[in-house]
Amino acid sequence: MPVFLNTTDAGFEADFETLLGAKREDSPDVDDVVAGIIADVRTRGDAAVLDLTAKFDRLELSAEQMRFSAEEIAQYCAQVPPAERAALEQAADRIRAYHIRQMPADESWTDEAGATLGWRWTPVSAAGLYVPGGLASYPSSVLMNAIPAKVAGVGRLAITVPTPDGQVNPLVMLAAQIAGVDEIYRIGGAQAVAALAYGTESIAAVDKITGPGNAFVAAAKRRVFGKVGIDMIAGPSEILVIADGENDPDWIALDLMSQAEHDESAQSILITTDAGFGRAVSDAVDNRLTSLERREIAAASWRDYGAVITVRDLDEAAALSNRLAPEHLELCVSDPDGLSEKIEHAGAIFLGQWTPEAIGDYVGGPNHVLPTARSARFSSGLSVLDFLKRTTLAKMSPDALRAIGPSAEVLARSESLEAHGLSVTARLNKLNR
Amino acid sequence: MPVFLNTTDAGFEADFETLLGAKREDSPDVDDVVAGIIADVRTRGDAAVLDLTAKFDRLELSAEQMRFSAEEIAQYCAQVPPAERAALEQAADRIRAYHIRQMPADESWTDEAGATLGWRWTPVSAAGLYVPGGLASYPSSVLMNAIPAKVAGVGRLAITVPTPDGQVNPLVMLAAQIAGVDEIYRIGGAQAVAALAYGTESIAAVDKITGPGNAFVAAAKRRVFGKVGIDMIAGPSEILVIADGENDPDWIALDLMSQAEHDESAQSILITTDAGFGRAVSDAVDNRLTSLERREIAAASWRDYGAVITVRDLDEAAALSNRLAPEHLELCVSDPDGLSEKIEHAGAIFLGQWTPEAIGDYVGGPNHVLPTARSARFSSGLSVLDFLKRTTLAKMSPDALRAIGPSAEVLARSESLEAHGLSVTARLNKLNR
Structure with a gap:
C-alpha cells in the first residue's frame, strides 16, 4: 500500500516531510x-x-x-x-x-x-x-x-x-x-x-x-x-502526476507504474484534488499489478515509496510539487498550461492527458536524462550545453582602457595585487592618460 | 628560471608533454x-x-x-x-x-x-x-x-x-x-x-x-x-600570452606576473613567434621581480611553472594553446580576432595589447571565475546559467499521439518496459487509433 495523505489532515506536514526526506537509494560503498x-x-x-x-x-x-x-x-x-x-x-x-x-x-x-x-x-x-x-x-x-x-x-x-x-x-x-x-x-x-x-x-x-x-x-x-x-549522477527515477477528477484512473495508474517498473527504488506520486479519484487510481494500480510483466518491481516501488495526496486545490498541488522538485511531472488537468506557470522546479513537464510520460522517454523530442532526487531545484536535464563550453571575449580600445582602467587599478590595489594594477598602469602611461 | 622551449627543438614534444602534465597542486587530504x-x-x-x-x-x-x-x-x-x-x-x-x-x-x-x-x-x-x-x-x-x-x-x-x-x-x-x-x-x-x-x-x-x-x-x-x-572546484590560476615581437616586453611581463603573484602554484606561459622577444620578456620579468610587493610568490611560480615557448608561426601557437586549454588567454598580435577564431578551448580570451588580463579580473564585464587545470576543454566560466535550470515541456495533441505514440510502444516493448507501452496504448485505444 502506498501512503495516503490529505493536506487537510492534522499530521500532513510531518508526513509530507517524511516523504520528502525518504532515502530511496542505498548505494554500496565501492x-x-x-x-x-x-x-x-x-x-x-x-x-x-x-x-x-x-x-x-x-x-x-x-x-x-x-x-x-x-x-x-x-x-x-x-x-x-x-x-x-x-x-x-x-x-x-x-x-x-x-x-x-x-x-x-x-x-x-x-x-x-x-x-x-x-x-x-x-x-x-x-x-x-x-x-x-x-x-x-x-x-x-x-x-x-x-x-x-x-x-x-x-x-x-x-x-x-x-x-x-x-x-x-x-x-x-x-x-x-x-x-x-x-x-x-x-x-x-x-x-x-x-x-x-x-x-x-x-x-x-x-x-x-x-x-x-x-x-x-x-x-x-x-x-x-x-x-x-x-554529467549528473542519476538516482532512481521519479514521477509526480497532478490530476483532477476528470481523468481515466487506468491511464494515470499506468503512468505511475511506468516509473515504478524501472526500479524498486523508483517513486510514483499522485496529487489530486479529488480524493475519490485518488482511490480509483489506487484500485487501478492494484488491478494492473496483477498482470504487469515487471509487477514485482513495480509493486515494491509503489508499496515502499508510492503516495496519493489529496489537496484542496491546484495551487496547493503546485506548491507541493515545487517542494518535491520532481524529475517527471504530468499535469493532467483542464488547464495544464496555466498550472505549468506555477511550477518552479521540475526536470520535465508533460502537459495534458494525451502526454503520458513514456512519450518523453522515447519520441517526444526533449531529453529523458533528467535531474532526480530533488536536484531539479538546481540542475537541468541533459542538453547540447553539456557538450559545449563558452569562451568569454573582451577587447579594449585605448579609449575603453582610459574609461575603465583606473577602476581596475583601484581594485587591484585594494586587493594587494600590485602586478594586476601595474599591467593597467603601464598601458595607461603610454596613453598619457 | 622558467623553462625555455622552441618547437624546432628535437625534444620539444616531450618537454611540452611534461609542461602539460605538471601537477601544480598538492591538496592536503582533509x-x-x-x-x-x-x-x-x-x-x-x-x-x-x-x-x-x-x-x-x-x-x-x-x-x-x-x-x-x-x-x-x-x-x-x-x-x-x-x-x-x-x-x-x-x-x-x-x-x-x-x-x-x-x-x-x-x-x-x-x-x-x-x-x-x-x-x-x-x-x-x-x-x-x-x-x-x-x-x-x-x-x-x-x-x-x-x-x-x-x-x-x-x-x-x-x-x-x-x-x-x-x-x-x-x-x-x-x-x-x-x-x-x-x-x-x-x-x-x-x-x-x-x-x-x-x-x-x-x-x-x-x-x-x-x-x-x-x-x-x-x-x-x-x-x-x-x-x-x-560550481566548479577551482585550481590555481593560469595565464597564457600569445605575443608577436611587436609588443612592449614590460607589459607582457606584468601580465604574466599578474597571475604569478596570486599563488606559488599559479602558472604563466608566453608563446611567441620571436625568440628574441621571449628573452626580452624574461628579462623584464626578472626586473619586475626585484620590486613587486608579492615578488616571493611570483618568483616561485615563475621559476617552478613559468615557460617561454618559441613557435614557427601563429598557427602553431594556436595548436599549442588548444592543448593547454588555458584559463586566461591573451592574444597580443596584430590580428587578435583572426587568431581567436583558431582557439577551441579557453576560459576567457583577451584580444589585443590594450586588454591586459587584469581588466577581466575587475571591470571588463565577463566573469573572472573560469575553468582551470585544462578543464576549459569541457567547462565554462561562471554565468547566469549556473543559477538557472531548464524545465523541458511537451504537450501532445491526440493527432500527435497518433503520429508518434506507436514508436513509443515499439521501443518500450523492445526495452521490456511494459507499463511504458501500455500508458500509450490505453490512450491510443481511446482514439480508436
Missing part, C-alpha cells in the same frame, strides 16, 4: 574498489581493461577485439526488425530536431566605453558515453546521450557498452549508428570509465563522459571528474 | 576531517557552527551574532573611501550589463506532428556564496559570484565570510551590498558550507553553493554536491 581499478587502468592500460573484462564480464578479448568493427556493427544492425528500426529513426529525428533548437548563439557587441565584449561556444572535442549492459541496456538512452553530443558538434564520440558473456543488444548498436557514434567498445564498469578518462593504448582519452551506470560506474565518474567533465 | 565537520553541523546545527568558529577563527559568537546586522553592514560600508566605492560600482555596473545579455530565452513551438514542445528557464530559489577570509578575501569575487545570481533571479542570496579574530574587510561588505546580497554570515570553512547545504536553526539551507575556498571548503563542496548544486 569507492576503494573503484580507486584500485582506475589506478590499474592508468598503470597497465589495455592489459588492465582486458583482465577486468575477463573477470567481470567473463569475456576473453584481445586488445583489437575491444572495439566493434564496422562489419560487426553492420551485422548486428541487420538483425533489427523493420518496426524497431523505424521507431528508432523516428525517435532520433525528433530528438535531433528538439536539440538543434537548443544550440546557443555566439554574441559580440561594443559598449559605450568602447569595449568589445561577447562570448563564443565551442564543442567538446571528444566525448564518451557509458551504456549499461544487460537488462538496463536501453537503446533510447543511447539516442538521448549521443544525439545532443553530435548536434553540439563533438568531433569524436565513443561508446562503451559491456557485453557480459558476449551478449550484445542489436538495438543499442543500431541506435549508436543512427546517432552517428564513431567508436563502440565492448567494455564496461569502472574500467571503461577509467579508459575513457585516461586513455589506453587502444582507446584515446575523451574530455567528457556521460551516461548512466551502476554503483561502480557512478563512483568511477565521481573520481575522474576534474580530469574530464561528467 | 576529507575525513571535513566529513566529521559536516556530520557535526547536521547533528548540532548552530551549536556546532559556533564551536567550530570559536576553534578555527578564534571568535566567540552567539547564534544571533553569526549574521551581520544591517547596521553593522552600513557601518563597514561607510568606511570605504569614495575612490574604492566608485570603482566597485563601475565594476558592478559592467558585470551586470554583461551578464544580463547571458539570460537565455524560453522557447515553445508546435511541430508538424502536432506536438507542442519547448522549455522554460527558472532561477534557483536560494544560493549561498562562499567568500574566503583574510588575504584572499576579494571584493571582486563577491561581485563576480553574486551579480550573476541576482541577474538570474535568485530570490535569496546568502554570503558566508569568515572573520578570523574578528577581522572584517569593508570592501567585501560593500561589494555584497552593491550586488544585492540578502544575508551575510561571519562564518567560514567546511562548517559554513555544511550550514548552507543543510541549514541550521539560524541559517536556512540553500539550493546552490558557489565561490572559492581552501582545501577544507573544496572538500566540503564536493561532499555536499548532490544535496545542493555547486
Whole structure:
C-alpha cells in the first residue's frame, strides 16, 4: 500500500516531510574498489581493461577485439526488425530536431566605453558515453546521450557498452549508428570509465563522459571528474502526476507504474484534488499489478515509496510539487498550461492527458536524462550545453582602457595585487592618460 | 628560471608533454576531517557552527551574532573611501550589463506532428556564496559570484565570510551590498558550507553553493554536491600570452606576473613567434621581480611553472594553446580576432595589447571565475546559467499521439518496459487509433 495523505489532515506536514526526506537509494560503498581499478587502468592500460573484462564480464578479448568493427556493427544492425528500426529513426529525428533548437548563439557587441565584449561556444572535442549492459541496456538512452553530443558538434564520440558473456543488444548498436557514434567498445564498469578518462593504448582519452551506470560506474565518474567533465549522477527515477477528477484512473495508474517498473527504488506520486479519484487510481494500480510483466518491481516501488495526496486545490498541488522538485511531472488537468506557470522546479513537464510520460522517454523530442532526487531545484536535464563550453571575449580600445582602467587599478590595489594594477598602469602611461 | 622551449627543438614534444602534465597542486587530504565537520553541523546545527568558529577563527559568537546586522553592514560600508566605492560600482555596473545579455530565452513551438514542445528557464530559489577570509578575501569575487545570481533571479542570496579574530574587510561588505546580497554570515570553512547545504536553526539551507575556498571548503563542496548544486572546484590560476615581437616586453611581463603573484602554484606561459622577444620578456620579468610587493610568490611560480615557448608561426601557437586549454588567454598580435577564431578551448580570451588580463579580473564585464587545470576543454566560466535550470515541456495533441505514440510502444516493448507501452496504448485505444 502506498501512503495516503490529505493536506487537510492534522499530521500532513510531518508526513509530507517524511516523504520528502525518504532515502530511496542505498548505494554500496565501492569507492576503494573503484580507486584500485582506475589506478590499474592508468598503470597497465589495455592489459588492465582486458583482465577486468575477463573477470567481470567473463569475456576473453584481445586488445583489437575491444572495439566493434564496422562489419560487426553492420551485422548486428541487420538483425533489427523493420518496426524497431523505424521507431528508432523516428525517435532520433525528433530528438535531433528538439536539440538543434537548443544550440546557443555566439554574441559580440561594443559598449559605450568602447569595449568589445561577447562570448563564443565551442564543442567538446571528444566525448564518451557509458551504456549499461544487460537488462538496463536501453537503446533510447543511447539516442538521448549521443544525439545532443553530435548536434553540439563533438568531433569524436565513443561508446562503451559491456557485453557480459558476449551478449550484445542489436538495438543499442543500431541506435549508436543512427546517432552517428564513431567508436563502440565492448567494455564496461569502472574500467571503461577509467579508459575513457585516461586513455589506453587502444582507446584515446575523451574530455567528457556521460551516461548512466551502476554503483561502480557512478563512483568511477565521481573520481575522474576534474580530469574530464561528467554529467549528473542519476538516482532512481521519479514521477509526480497532478490530476483532477476528470481523468481515466487506468491511464494515470499506468503512468505511475511506468516509473515504478524501472526500479524498486523508483517513486510514483499522485496529487489530486479529488480524493475519490485518488482511490480509483489506487484500485487501478492494484488491478494492473496483477498482470504487469515487471509487477514485482513495480509493486515494491509503489508499496515502499508510492503516495496519493489529496489537496484542496491546484495551487496547493503546485506548491507541493515545487517542494518535491520532481524529475517527471504530468499535469493532467483542464488547464495544464496555466498550472505549468506555477511550477518552479521540475526536470520535465508533460502537459495534458494525451502526454503520458513514456512519450518523453522515447519520441517526444526533449531529453529523458533528467535531474532526480530533488536536484531539479538546481540542475537541468541533459542538453547540447553539456557538450559545449563558452569562451568569454573582451577587447579594449585605448579609449575603453582610459574609461575603465583606473577602476581596475583601484581594485587591484585594494586587493594587494600590485602586478594586476601595474599591467593597467603601464598601458595607461603610454596613453598619457 | 622558467623553462625555455622552441618547437624546432628535437625534444620539444616531450618537454611540452611534461609542461602539460605538471601537477601544480598538492591538496592536503582533509576529507575525513571535513566529513566529521559536516556530520557535526547536521547533528548540532548552530551549536556546532559556533564551536567550530570559536576553534578555527578564534571568535566567540552567539547564534544571533553569526549574521551581520544591517547596521553593522552600513557601518563597514561607510568606511570605504569614495575612490574604492566608485570603482566597485563601475565594476558592478559592467558585470551586470554583461551578464544580463547571458539570460537565455524560453522557447515553445508546435511541430508538424502536432506536438507542442519547448522549455522554460527558472532561477534557483536560494544560493549561498562562499567568500574566503583574510588575504584572499576579494571584493571582486563577491561581485563576480553574486551579480550573476541576482541577474538570474535568485530570490535569496546568502554570503558566508569568515572573520578570523574578528577581522572584517569593508570592501567585501560593500561589494555584497552593491550586488544585492540578502544575508551575510561571519562564518567560514567546511562548517559554513555544511550550514548552507543543510541549514541550521539560524541559517536556512540553500539550493546552490558557489565561490572559492581552501582545501577544507573544496572538500566540503564536493561532499555536499548532490544535496545542493555547486560550481566548479577551482585550481590555481593560469595565464597564457600569445605575443608577436611587436609588443612592449614590460607589459607582457606584468601580465604574466599578474597571475604569478596570486599563488606559488599559479602558472604563466608566453608563446611567441620571436625568440628574441621571449628573452626580452624574461628579462623584464626578472626586473619586475626585484620590486613587486608579492615578488616571493611570483618568483616561485615563475621559476617552478613559468615557460617561454618559441613557435614557427601563429598557427602553431594556436595548436599549442588548444592543448593547454588555458584559463586566461591573451592574444597580443596584430590580428587578435583572426587568431581567436583558431582557439577551441579557453576560459576567457583577451584580444589585443590594450586588454591586459587584469581588466577581466575587475571591470571588463565577463566573469573572472573560469575553468582551470585544462578543464576549459569541457567547462565554462561562471554565468547566469549556473543559477538557472531548464524545465523541458511537451504537450501532445491526440493527432500527435497518433503520429508518434506507436514508436513509443515499439521501443518500450523492445526495452521490456511494459507499463511504458501500455500508458500509450490505453490512450491510443481511446482514439480508436
